[in-house]
Amino acid sequence: MSTGSFTAPAGTIGPVVHPDTGLEQDLARLIVASLSLETTAEEIVPEAPLFGEGLGLDSIDALELSLAIAKAYGVQLRSDDERNHRIFASLRSLAGHIAQHRAR
Template structure:
């Protein structure tokens, strides 16, 4: 398992809180594991909830039709990097 950066841990904590993940702690989310499918097993409703939380907490708008948004949701690392680059 890769070690989380401070920013990745903050994002992982957001995921756990927003999605009410009971079976995993923020520290257990590997930055390089997939968020959807075989990784955390998130779905499109989870993505909407995450996007809303990111908008509220970081001021970053994520548009479903934007290819960079799809790429951002691949892993914890890519989501953290996307928010870091687009923060208001």
């Protein structure tokens, strides 16, 4: 299924404070495991697009990923969130969203 373009232009991701590299690594491992990817977690570039031309994920992958994220971090991704294009843009933006909303 085609995925369109999800790459947020540079500078639109919002005030990135300090990327939580520990969380990013965790999340990268979760992505690889939950989607049975052939790449390794270390190979996922934090700023690279996850969907389309980057890692090549599609909307079914996004669904699976959101289920895995809900389970692991207690963060629900909903379709009515208009920031979804930014949230799903890259590993970094996704980790940033989780960091903001995770249950502590």
